[in-house]
Amino acid sequence: MDDDGELVHGGWLTTGATDGAVRTAGLLPVLVGAHTVRRLELPVPTMLPALLRQMLLPVVLDAIGVPRTRQEWAERFERGRFLDAEVARLTDYLGPRYGDRFRLFDGKRPFAQVARLEALNGETKSPAQLVPSIASGNNVPLFSSVTEGDELLLEPGQALLWLLHAHCWDTASIKTGAVGDPQAKNGKTTGNPTGPLGQLGVTVPVGRNLFETLMLNTPIVPDGLDPADRPQWAWDERPASLGWKSPAGPEWSPRPAGGLLDLLTFQARRIRLIPCETEQGPLVHRAIVCAGDRLAQTLESDPHTAWSHTVKPKAGPSQRRPRRHASGRSAWQGLGTLLALDLPVDGDGPYTSVLLRQAGDLGAEDVLPADYPLGVEICGLEYGTQSAVVENAVSDSLPLPVASLLAEDDWLRFAILECVGQADRVGRALDNLNNDLRRASGGDPLPRDKGQRPSSPFLHSLDATMRRLLAGLRTVGEDDDLLERAQLAWELSVRTAAVREAEALLAAAPPRAVVGQVEKHNGKEVVYRSGKAVGLFHKKVAEILTRLPGRGSDNGEAAA
Structure with missing residues (x-):
C-alpha cells in the first residue's frame, strides 16, 4: 500500500x-x-x-x-x-x-x-x-x-x-x-x-467462496x-x-x-x-x-436482520422491529427465529431476514440445490450504561439445510424445530430437577437472575451434535426413514447428556435430600426429596423424547 x-x-x-x-x-x-x-x-x-x-x-x-x-x-x-x-x-x-x-x-x-x-x-x-x-x-x-x-x-x-x-x-x-x-x-x-x-441481530448467509457469499447477500x-x-x-x-x-x-x-x-x-x-x-x-x-x-428508522428491507413482528403495535412504533441476538445461546437455539418464514398472524413473534427468505425461494426453484452447503454467520454487540460501552460480543456460525427454508414444504423445518424444542424442554426439566433437589436439601430454588443453571452446560454439550445433525440433513432429500433415524439419534444424544447432568446434580446433593423437606404451597403440604425429584425428571424426559423406549420413573427412583 x-x-x-x-x-x-x-x-x-x-x-x-x-x-x-x-x-x-x-x-x-x-x-x-x-x-x-x-x-x-x-x-x-x-x-x-x-x-x-x-x-x-x-x-x-x-x-x-x-x-x-x-x-x-x-x-x-x-x-x-x-x-x-x-x-x-x-x-x-x-x-x-x-x-x-x-x-x-x-x-x-x-x-x-x-x-x-x-x-x-x-x-x-x-x-x-x-x-x-x-x-x-x-x-x-x-x-x-x-x-x-x-x-x-x-x-x-x-x-x-x-x-x-x-x-x-x-x-x-x-x-x-x-x-x-x-x-x-x-x-x-x-x-x-x-x-x-x-441495533440489529445481524445474520449473514455464507457460501463456499466469496463470490457465492456476495450473491447470497x-x-x-x-x-x-x-x-x-x-x-x-x-x-x-x-x-x-x-x-x-x-x-x-x-x-x-x-x-x-x-x-x-x-x-x-x-x-x-x-x-x-x-x-x-x-x-x-x-x-x-x-x-x-x-x-x-x-x-431515522431501520428500513424493513434491511437484508441482514431478523425481525420481531407485532400484530397490534402501540401508536407510533412500527409493526416490525429488528430482533437482536441474545448472549449465552448458540445460534441453533435461535433457529425458531431464523426459520420463521411466515408473518405472525394471531400474535406477536419473529420473522426471518430478507436474505434467508430469498434463499428459501431460490431453493424452491432448485437454484440452490437441497444439498447446497449454506451457512449462516450471526453476530452482534451488547452495550451497557446507556449504550456507551461494549459489554459483550455475540457471534456464531451454523450450517443450514436449504430445504428447511422452503415456505411450501415445511416437513424438514418442523423436524429441526422439534429437535431444538426438545433440547430446550429437557433443559428446563434439568433446571426443575436442580430446584427440587435444592428444596429437598433445605435450600431455596436458584434465583432467576443469579447463578448458572444446569441447562446451560447441558445445551452446550449438545452443540456439536446439533451442528452435525444440521449438516447431515442437507442430504436427507425426501427420505423419511433417514430423517426418522436422524431424529432418533438426536434423542439418544439428548437423553445421554441429560442423564449425565442429572447424575452430577444428584451426586452433589447432601444426604439429607434423601429424607427431604416438606413445604406448604397454597395451603397444601408438598414433599421434596431426591428420589421423587429424579423420578419426576425421568418421567418428563420420557414425555419429551417420544421416539425412545420409555424408561419410566423406576430408574430414577432406583438411581436415587
Whole structure:
C-alpha cells in the first residue's frame, strides 16, 4: 500500500484461498478473484458484515447492478464467477470512475472520512477508540492488554477495517465536537445512537467462496436501484433537493436511508485517521471520531436482520422491529427465529431476514440445490450504561439445510424445530430437577437472575451434535426413514447428556435430600426429596423424547 493508502490494488485485505494459501490483495483483485477466495481473514466476527456492507457489496451492486428477477440471480450464481464483461465494469468502476476515492490518506477525499476534520478542542485521540476490545474513554474491557495511555499504531489495512467497523458498530458515547458542526455544544455532541448494526441481530448467509457469499447477500430488487440512491463515496451525485449533509464534511443530520446503497454505506460517524511516517511506512497513530448521520428508522428491507413482528403495535412504533441476538445461546437455539418464514398472524413473534427468505425461494426453484452447503454467520454487540460501552460480543456460525427454508414444504423445518424444542424442554426439566433437589436439601430454588443453571452446560454439550445433525440433513432429500433415524439419534444424544447432568446434580446433593423437606404451597403440604425429584425428571424426559423406549420413573427412583 502506498503513502496515500491506495485501496484498489494495495495489499490490505488478507484472504484464505480455496487452494489453502493465505494471501493479501487489494479490493479489485479480491472481487475479481472472489470465486477463489474461501474466506476473509478478519480480526473479529463483527468485521464481516461491516466489510460486506461498507465496501464489497455496494461496489458490486453499483458497478454491475442488482438482479431484478430470480432467473437473473440464478444465472449469475450458476456461472460461479464474474464474467469478463462484469470484471471490466468493476475495473472501470474502481479505476477511472471512482478509483481516486478509494484512498485512505487522500488529502481531499479520504475514504469514509472527513478530510482535515478538527476537534473543537484541537485534540486528537488514540485510534483505540475505534477498537471495542481496547480500553478507551469509558469503554474499559476487563481483559484489555492495552490502556489508553499506551501508543497504538495501526497498519493502514487494520485502520481501514476498524474505520468501517466504527461506522457500523460504534458505541453511543459522547462524541468529540467537530469544527464546522453547528450542532456541537461545549466541545461535544450528545444523544448519539450506536452504529446502525448495533441495533440489529445481524445474520449473514455464507457460501463456499466469496463470490457465492456476495450473491447470497445480494437481494433481488424487481425495480432496480433508484438512480438517486448512491453510496457514500458518490455522495455528490445525490439530488441536492434531499437536503442531506455531505458525509465528507463535519456537519451531519438525522435522516432516513435513501435506498439500499445508502443504507449499506451509511456514515454514522465523522472520522479522520491521522498517519505518521515510520520505517515500516505510514501507520495510523491518532484519530478523531465525531458525530455522524443518525438513521431515522431501520428500513424493513434491511437484508441482514431478523425481525420481531407485532400484530397490534402501540401508536407510533412500527409493526416490525429488528430482533437482536441474545448472549449465552448458540445460534441453533435461535433457529425458531431464523426459520420463521411466515408473518405472525394471531400474535406477536419473529420473522426471518430478507436474505434467508430469498434463499428459501431460490431453493424452491432448485437454484440452490437441497444439498447446497449454506451457512449462516450471526453476530452482534451488547452495550451497557446507556449504550456507551461494549459489554459483550455475540457471534456464531451454523450450517443450514436449504430445504428447511422452503415456505411450501415445511416437513424438514418442523423436524429441526422439534429437535431444538426438545433440547430446550429437557433443559428446563434439568433446571426443575436442580430446584427440587435444592428444596429437598433445605435450600431455596436458584434465583432467576443469579447463578448458572444446569441447562446451560447441558445445551452446550449438545452443540456439536446439533451442528452435525444440521449438516447431515442437507442430504436427507425426501427420505423419511433417514430423517426418522436422524431424529432418533438426536434423542439418544439428548437423553445421554441429560442423564449425565442429572447424575452430577444428584451426586452433589447432601444426604439429607434423601429424607427431604416438606413445604406448604397454597395451603397444601408438598414433599421434596431426591428420589421423587429424579423420578419426576425421568418421567418428563420420557414425555419429551417420544421416539425412545420409555424408561419410566423406576430408574430414577432406583438411581436415587
